[in-house]
Amino acid sequence: MTKTIDKNFSMPKCFNERSKPSLYCPGCGQSIFLKHLGFIIDDLEIQGKTTLGIDIGCSLLAWNFFNFDIVQTHHGRSVPVAVGYKLSNKRRIVMSIMGDGGGYAIGLQSLLHAAFRNNPISVFVLNNTGYSMTGGQMAPTSIPGEITTTSPSGKDPKNSGKAFHGPELIKQISDNSAYIARASVSNPIMLQKMIKKTLENQIKNNSFSFLEVLTPCPTNWKTTASESFNFLSKMEKEFPIGEMTKNEK
Ligand SMILES: Cc1ncc(C[n+]2csc(CCOP(=O)(O)OP(=O)(O)O)c2C)c(N)n1
Numbered sequence: 001m002t003k004t005i006d007k008n009f010s011m012p013k014c015f016n017e018r019s020k021p022s023l024y025c026p027g028c029g030q031s032i033f034l035k036h037l038g039f040i041i042d043d044l045e046i047q048g049k050t051t052l053g054i055d056i057g058c059s060l061l062a063w064n065f066f067n068f069d070i071v072q073t074h075h076g077r078s079v080p081v082a083v084g085y086k087l088s089n090k091r092r093i094v095m096s097i098m099g100d101g102g103g104y105a106i107g108l109q110s111l112l113h114a115a116f117r118n119n120p121i122s123v124f125v126l127n128n129t130g131y132s133m134t135g136g137q138m139a140p141t142s143i144p145g146e147i148t149t150t151s152p153s154g155k156d157p158k159n160s161g162k163a164f165h166g167p168e169l170i171k172q173i174s175d176n177s178a179y180i181a182r183a184s185v186s187n188p189i190m191l192q193k194m195i196k197k198t199l200e201n202q203i204k205n206n207s208f209s210f211l212e213v214l215t216p217c218p219t220n221w222k223t224t225a226s227e228s229f230n231f232l233s234k235m236e237k238e239f240p241i242g243e244m245t246k247n248e249k
């Protein structure tokens, strides 16, 4: 049976009127991010002009929520599809949303070249330190010592076990006009501000923009609500939040 959104809760206008029941696990940070993204799309009044490329992984569940054009891609391929879409229809505002596995492992080359070419799309990578949809395997972003289903003794820092820092790498090869930042769902005001700048950089400056968002995955982390936010604080030490743009705007 299809559930309707309870109008007593504030929901973005660009969400589907009759959204399917949410398939996100309770406490998932990805759904928190989508709600803030929805509010910013409302604020910028771009619902009718937006196209979203979604990846494989839990982030694909975004297709349940938004009432605008969405294209589903293969794992790690939402960036090249978004680039192709933008090049063929320059008036659209084109976004890509993917997990850290999609962005920093299987799709890394596509992401880096889009940044290098300064393709005017907005990319969001949701970093939850693992491959969540497939059961919580270790990812490039798993932090040193982190226990995952494929690192039961903890990710070994002495054995190539460092955490991968995406925005810091992208900054090295991107154009001066690119917007690059890292946010966390623990700080919604900063998150909304950065989502807005990520989209505005495409709209006003016709440039590449990139936002990594730290999001909890309580199911694979096997954490309670408070433990999830404790782990998020640990992530924020490894992955400092803030803007990494070369030029002040
Ligand atoms: C080419 C390819 N390889 C592997 C898979 C299997 N697969 C599906 S989801 C997934 C993990 C996704 O992890 P991430 O991109 O970090 O997204 P999350 O689920 O954490 O949001 C994998 C490996 C696939 N769908 N396609």
Ligand code: SF4
Pocket: 023, 024, 025, 027, 028, 029, 030, 058, 128, 132, 133, 216, 217, 218, 219, 220
């Ligand atoms: S497995 Fe993790 S990332 Fe996926 S929906 Fe559940 S909490 Fe969210």
